[in-house]
Amino acid sequence: MRIAIGGISHETSTFVKTPTTRNDFESGFGLFRGQQIIERFTGANICVGGFIEGAKKHGFEVVPLLWTFAYPSGLIVREVYESLKNEFLQRLKDEESANGAVDGVLLDLHGAMVVEGIDDGDGDIIASVREVVGPDRPIIVTQDLHGNHSQFRVDQADAIIGFDTYPHIDMAERGREAADLIVATLSGDVNPVMALRQLPLFWNVPCQVTALPPMDELIRRVHDLELREGILSVTVATGFPWADVPDMGASVIVVADDDSTLARAAADELGDWIWENRHRWSCPPTSVREAIEKGVAGGEYPIVLADHADNTGGGSPGDSTEILRTFLDLQLTDAVVLYVVDPEVIEQAHAAGVGKRIAASVGGKSDPIQGPPVDMNAQVMSLSDGDFTYDGPMYAGLTGNMGRSAWLQQDDVSVVVVTAHEQPLGPAFARTLGIECEKMKYIAVKSAAHFRASFEKFAGVIINVDAEAIQTHDFAKLKYRKRQREFYPVEIKS
Ligand SMILES: [Zn+2]
Structure with missing residues (x-):
């Protein structure tokens, strides 16, 4: 046969x-x-x-x-x-x-x-x-x-x-x-x-x-x-x-x-x-601030926020900025955003080198729906060519490449800036940059659910967040041209 x-x-x-x-x-x-x-x-x-x-x-x-x-x-x-x-x-x-x-x-x-x-x-x-x-x-x-x-x-x-x-x-x-x-x-x-x-x-x-x-x-x-x-x-x-x-x-x-x-x-x-x-x-949307409040009230850390409307794993550009901006505005400590796609900022970071500070406009460049860039004065903590090995359960043993990447930090908020459009399926790539996700208090992932297979092991709580981005889960906002039928819950209400 x-x-x-x-x-x-x-x-x-x-x-x-x-x-x-x-x-x-x-x-x-x-x-x-x-x-x-x-x-x-x-x-x-x-x-x-x-x-x-x-x-x-x-x-x-x-x-x-x-x-x-x-x-x-x-x-x-x-x-x-x-x-x-x-x-x-x-x-x-x-x-x-x-x-x-x-x-x-x-x-x-x-x-x-x-x-x-x-x-x-x-x-x-x-x-x-x-x-x-x-x-x-x-x-x-x-x-x-x-x-x-x-x-x-x-x-x-x-x-x-x-x-x-x-x-x-x-x-x-x-x-x-x-x-x-x-x-x-x-x-x-x-x-x-x-x-x-x-x-x-x-x-x-x-x-x-x-x-x-x-x-x-x-x-x-x-x-x-x-x-x-x-x-x-x-x-x-x-x-x-x-x-x-x-x-x-x-x-x-x-x-x-x-x-x-x-x-x-x-x-x-x-x-x-x-x-x-x-x-x-069907479930109602949760805003970024609501999610953080809910996580803090529960007191179980790390609080993992799934930025599902900008899920690179689903094809979103990965450069929406609402969560990064909110983390900085709230002056959170031990906070990290995985990842923001922004090749321009990576060029800047690689040109400056590890330990240097850069003034960078991070994210928000692919589409106005993704929110405006976040102006950061950030330290370059580490740099990478993007190679890593998945540690599973998804894709265990396979290698991945996030493209040229950088870990930037301002105050106590970190962001991993990457080139490839791939979601954080686990903490493996962040670890290659020197970030220990297990020790963070706030982690935002541009992923809808796949990250769970790996992050659930150490997350205090996981909350899906409806931040402003192209792959909104507020389906009434999506402008279809080819969808032929009426759908629940947008046109069919009950
Ligand atoms: Zn799928």
Whole structure:
């Protein structure tokens, strides 16, 4: 049995003006071809790592094609996408003409990829692979919890399997599940069929954390449904509201064994339950000052503020300034902001050198929505070229690069200024600069939830904050052009 593996992955925020370029794919996690994929991702906690483990378990041959992932950002430039896709498909065709047909394909995709002129990027790549392999060979796809699923992609794939965790820590597990399913399909043990139920609702990030109420109850229901006779896999996607596409929104996908009526009924059953409970996935915004007051009143430190409206992990520019300004205005001590994206200030800091003071206008340069720059007279505490190793649980063992970076400090407020658009998934990078997050009292992270997997271990309290920024969670403020339906709670009020 020979299974081709690979993927082109991106979470695209169409409200962000910066386009996603080839360089964004090549930096970030990088672009890997053929055997490089095996060398890089064997044992790694990502879906393709799970595909490789599945190959070992089942004894199938993996045919690694191309795998790439750009950090979330704006629309993908059309030619960049086309050239990546063409290379992917060409590698598949070359492999087949050299060594014979593959038996199936496992794709590691995100689910909210948008390309200039292609609203459903994931559907497009699945359909392109389908054109090469024809209708009979299985294509099984793994997707993030934040996919905007379309009927088109469901029609093109044999099965779609989404993450069950947020913060996402089950990527390798889902990859293994996909490998198990493709082997069972090719062995003739099962015949996967799918049903999609779309749900027109905005799902607030603090209500998506799968280990906590209310989301834990939903995940229990997902797992219960998966135990039912004839059900192979159940996926809930909370959607990605910052991609303005016709299929934006939450959804349920059920994969059943050779029974589309059963798949339909199960998707509707769970979809109806989610819809009936729609008020539970919505929560009121918290201002920066409210969050600090609440944290101080609780007295448990460090107080970790999640600046989710400027989550670089979701494609936001990462240079909004409200929290940094508030920390300085309140003269907080042992306070740190992770991170502010500002290459200009980094140039200044590197030119000045460690120990020197610089007068810098920090952040607020990408878009007026991000707030004005913060004028600082700051000391350069340390500098970095940006290399570090994730210490998990997310991406444990993988290396990352924040680009040229600097730790600046004014009074007792610190800010880590970086070049790369990547969220602080843990304190690992700050530690390379000399900052011990565990000893801080106030930590702001430009992340929505992924930081939890690492920061929860030592945080006194975690509060999601609605500071002014492009990826606002006040969904009524987002100016959609392509969203087709009325959504709860913006147009549908109750
Ligand atoms: Zn996600």
